[in-house]
Amino acid sequence: MRSASRKQDQEPLTQRLTDGGFRFTPQREHVYTVLTERRDHPTAEEVFIRAKKGMPEISLATVYNCLDALVKCGLVKQVAVQRGAARFCPNMEEHGHFYCDVCGSVFDMELPAGQGAPVTMPKGFTVDHYEIAAHGFCPDCGARKKNVETIS
Amino acid sequence: MRSASRKQDQEPLTQRLTDGGFRFTPQREHVYTVLTERRDHPTAEEVFIRAKKGMPEISLATVYNCLDALVKCGLVKQVAVQRGAARFCPNMEEHGHFYCDVCGSVFDMELPAGQGAPVTMPKGFTVDHYEIAAHGFCPDCGARKKNVETIS
DNA sequence: CGCTGGATTTAGAATTATTCCAAATCTTGA
């Protein structure tokens, strides 16, 4: 469950897609490339915009389809957000997310190594993976908030 | 940050709303009651349906408004889900959530006591709270999956 | 006790995010 990610990163995209029961297509490759080029957390819409740069004919429906395939193959993570569009994360290393509750940005968060499973589940539940998240203010929004308070 | 929840539970709804800058209204009280009557994780739509039982004239927009107010006052939690409608959780004790990736149900999950903060954030980030979640199969879906595999 | 301003409710319209659809195109395996 922990980290086969080193090995996974090396395996060619084609193989991972095939293993997941998907075909390799130029669109899927392109979406994957666009996503891994930057270590941020774009929405499907943002991926679409970036993808159009190198592949102008790609459609939004295809971007959704590709993202879905990539997530199912474990090549990309989908991060759950409270409101608004889903975001995608190309970082497959074990890590958590920090959510700024003011501006909505998402940051990758290192987890202390070797923490082990954070919980033991009752009988019958099968855990596939854990998610650890923190909510609060990012540096920018924390600073802005302090200013407002000082002024008022 | 940990658990003032015992004290909070006792404080009357009116007070908590006022403290949060909201007025006490029959609708907000009703939505809160409906939500705390059951320890599950309904969507806004489901809360709306339950709320109409005792208050037939309430509107969906009001339910959204009430939920928003309750969340902002710390009387209810909003849980982030990967897809579909947001869910609300009346359990304000410290706990995690288990998400069944097959049927989408959400279960409360006890956390081992006194774990402490799961991470230390880089300078500039202010953490308000943590969220610990597990994904996998719930007992029902785990069983169903096994059957399918056996059959095929 | 009646007014006034601002908060709240309501119903419905509008918006946002995502999924569905059908036709055209592409891929894979025989």
Add this chain to the structure above:
DNA sequence: TCAAGATTTGGAATAATTCTAAATCCAGCG
């Protein structure tokens, strides 16, 4: 090379949430 099935595309449809404007309610004030 062909056929079957997967994929892409653009647009329509759906789902979830937010916005809007008018009506109502409430607290504080004179």
